Amino acid sequence: MDSSAVIPFENSASAKTLKMENSIDMYYFPASPPTRAVLMLARALGLMMNLKLVNIMEGEQMKPEFLKLNPMHTVPTMDDGGYVLWESKAIMKYLSDKYDKTGKFKAVNAEHEGKINEILYFDGTTLFPRLGDYMRPVMGGLEQPNNEKLSRIEEALKVLNVLLAGNKYAGGSQMSIADFALTSTVSTIEAVKVDLSPYANVMAWYKIMKKEMPGFDDIDKKGADMIAAVFAAKAA
Numbered sequence: 455m456d457s458s459a460v461i462p463f464e465n466s467a468s469a470k471t472l473k474m475e476n477s478i479d480m481y482y483f484p485a486s487p488p489t490r491a492v493l494m495l496a497r498a499l500g501l502m503m504n505l506k507l508v509n510i511m512e513g514e515q516m517k518p519e520f521l522k523l524n525p526m527h528t529v530p531t532m533d534d535g536g537y538v539l540w541e542s543k544a545i546m547k548y549l550s551d552k553y554d555k556t557g558k559f560k561a562v563n564a565e566h567e568g569k570i571n572e573i574l575y576f577d578g579t580t581l582f583p584r585l586g587d588y589m590r591p592v593m594g595g596l597e598q599p600n601n602e603k604l605s606r607i608e609e610a611l612k613v614l615n616v617l618l619a620g621n622k623y624a625g626g627s628q629m630s631i632a633d634f635a636l637t638s639t640v641s642t643i644e645a646v647k648v649d650l651s652p653y654a655n656v657m658a659w660y661k662i663m664k665k666e667m668p669g670f671d672d673i674d675k676k677g678a679d680m681i682a683a684v685f686a687a688k689a690a
Contacts, residue, residue, distance in 0.1 A: 462673065467490060473584070477501075477502040477503055477504045477505045478491070478496075478501060478502070478503050478504065478533070478534045479501075479503075479506055479519065479529075479532070479533040479534075479647045480492065480496070480503045480504065480505055480506065480532055480533075480537075481506045481507055481508045481523070481524075481529055481531040481533075482505055482506070482507065482508065482529050483505075483507065483509065483510045483511075483529045484531050484673075484676065484677045484680065485677045485678075485680040486510070486529050486530070486644045486677065487582065487638040487639055487677070487678075488528075488529070488530060488542030488543075488582075488635075488642075489529050489530040489637065489676075489677070490635075490638040490639065490641075490673055490674045490677045491542055491544070491546065491634045491638040492530045492532070492542050492545050492546055492633050493669060493673050494528075494637070494638070494667060494669040494670070494673050494674055495546050495549055495631060496549065497668045497669040497673065498554050498558075498559065498634075498668040498669070499549060499550075499554060499559075501549065502551060506604055508520060508529050508531075510529060510539065513651065515527040515529065523538055523540070524538070524540040526540060528540055528585055530542055530545060531610055532545045532548075532549075533592045534548075534622070538585060538594055542635070543574050543578055543631070543635060546570050546631040546634060546635065547631060550631050558628075558629070559628075559629055559630050559631055560630070561578070561625075561626075561627060561630065562619075562626070566625060566626045566628070566630075569624075569625035569626055569632075570624070570625040570626070570630045570632045571632075572617070572625070573617055573624045573625050573632040573635075573636060574631070574632050574635055575641055576613070576614070576617065577632075577635050577636055578635075580610050580613070581607075581610045581614060581636075582639045583605045584607045584610050585607055585639060585642060585643055585646075587603055587606070588600065588603040588604055588606075588646065589642070589646045589681070589685055591676075592646075592685055592688050592689055593639075593681070593685055593688055594688075595685050595688055598689060599646075599689050604648065606647055607643065608648070608652075611643070611648075611650070611652075611653050611656060612653075614636075614653070614656055615653040615654070615655045615656050616655075618655040618656060618658075618659045619655050621659075622659075623659070623662070624636050624659065624661060629666070629667075633663060633667065634667070637660075637663045637667050637670070637674060638674055638677075638678075640656065640660055640663075641660075641674050641675065641678040641683055642678050644660075644678070645678040645679065645681045645682035646681065646682070646685045647682075647684065647685075647686075
């Protein structure tokens with residue numbers, strides 16, 4: 455497992471404000487959608503992070519030292535001064551609660567929080583699992599793209615289209631951790647050639663994320679492009 459220190463906004467006022475004595479260790483793999491969501495939030499918060507690459511393609515997540523940190527052997531995994539979390543949405547909630555001093559990405563009220571959670575849970579229990587069910591067997595060389603599995607993603611996108619109706623951001627008028635989670639999932643859906651054009655609200659929201667999401671190009675799109683390349687090669 456390689457490591458490299460990263461300061462997302464090295465010269466920004468936010469980085470100076472939030473500079474910590476000890477940076478957060480983040481175990482990651484750049485193509486992983488949940489990893490990308492966490493890293494974009496860290497970028498937005500100006501957090502110093504010590505990135506530790508876990509090459510899941512080579513099975514490094516099964517090494518004993520990593521399993522001690524995370525028995526589920528998944529990325530991302532965070533170690534903030536001995537406090538360890540390994541579910542991406544839990545990590546994002548923790549980072550937002552602890553380090554978002556201005557409340558930029560926090561819910562403005564209970565109703566807003568409810569909508570944020572609704573989308574987070576929808577992504578975690580429906581949209582992202584259906585995406586994984588479709589793309590992972592193809593990327594692993596086990597099968598070609600399955601139309602039935604594709605239809606389940608499309609069914610979930612119809613629901614997402616309803617959830618995003620009438621709002622600039624996921625859950626309301628202010629960007630939240632739901633937008634970070636959803637962006638990494640939707641960009642990956644796009645990467646595996648699922649047509650997003652039938653879902654007008656998803657497309658409108660995604661266009662905004664491409665413009666406004668911190669780290670979209672160099673964190674999210676870069677990782678999604680890695681998935682796109684492998685998926686295209688295996689599906690050929």
